[in-house]
Amino acid sequence: AQKVTQAQTEISVVEKEDVTLDCVYETRDTTYYLFWYKQPPSGELVFLIRRNSFDEQNEISGRYSWNFQKSTSSFNFTITASQVVDSAVYFCALSNSGGYQKVTFGTGTKLQVIP
Amino acid sequence: DTAVSQTPKYLVTQMGNDKSIKCEQNLGHDTMYWYKQDSKKFLKIMFSYNNKELIINETVPNRFSPKSPDKAHLNLHINSLELGDSAVYFCASSPRGQQGKGYEQYFGPGTRLTVT
Numbered sequence: 389a390q391k392v393t394q395a396q397t398e399i400s401v402v403e404k405e406d407v408t409l410d411c412v413y414e415t416r417d418t419t420y421y422l423f424w425y426k427q428p429p430s431g432e433l434v435f436l437i438r439r440n441s442f443d444e445q446n447e448i449s450g451r452y453s454w455n456f457q458k459s460t461s462s463f464n465f466t467i468t469a470s471q472v473v474d475s476a477v478y479f480c481a482l483s484n485s486g487g488y489q490k491v492t493f494g495t496g497t498k499l500q501v502i503p
Numbered sequence: 504d505t506a507v508s509q510t511p512k513y514l515v516t517q518m519g520n521d522k523s524i525k526c527e528q529n530l531g532h533d534t535m536y537w538y539k540q541d542s543k544k545f546l547k548i549m550f551s552y553n554n555k556e557l558i559i560n561e562t563v564p565n566r567f568s569p570k571s572p573d574k575a576h577l578n579l580h581i582n583s584l585e586l587g588d589s590a591v592y593f594c595a596s597s598p599r600g601q602q603g604k605g606y607e608q609y610f611g612p613g614t615r616l617t618v619t
Binding site: 421423425427431432433434435438477479483485489490491493495496498 | 543545595600609
């Protein structure tokens with residue numbers, strides 16, 4: 389069985405603060421994929437990043453960075469110097485790689501960046 | 504260029520009616536999905552098709568029937584609509600490892616269904 393836990397339901401930060409969104413996952417698969425998606429107030433779901441289970445290298449893209457740690461089954465997302473445009477619901481997701489693809493989303497973390 | 508498109512964007516209908524939502528993707532992906540997002544933003548996969556074949560069918564009432572005429576299209580037909588069907592329905596597609604690509608999903612804009 390797969391499970392994704394995003395324990396933070398809502399976070400509020402003041403603009404320019406750094407914020408980390410937590411994601412903890414469970415899976416019995418040895419090969420799997422982790423993702424982050426952003427859902428701004430307009431409602432669309434935007435793919436942000438994919439991480440393969442065999443690649444624990446952390447990634448930075450502009451103000452966004454991701455920390456993948458297999459030892460703690462976590463895939464955390466940090467926004468540096470947050471901006472109002474970062475206000476959104478962020479979803480962490482987990483997928484296996486088998487023929488019967490199972491995709492599980494976390495319950496989302498709503499981030500509000502206050503100007 | 505719209506990658507994954509859905510029509511209609513909004514759908515308001517009465518209980519008991521039958522309605523359809525259409526989805527098209529121009530990304531060349533073999534795999535498409537339907538998701539339901541409830542009022543609490545919880546995303547749940549409903550169906551997945553790979554190359555026109557159903558590969559995931561989660562516990563969904565059989566009033567919901569997906570149809571994939573070709574691998575670029577995945578439609579969702581709902582019979583005898585109920586109040587609890589009110590939600591946002593998202594279509595998505597994924598390369599699922601095709602040609603060395605990843606497993607991420609690309610979502611359509613969503614269809615907000617309101618059943619009164």
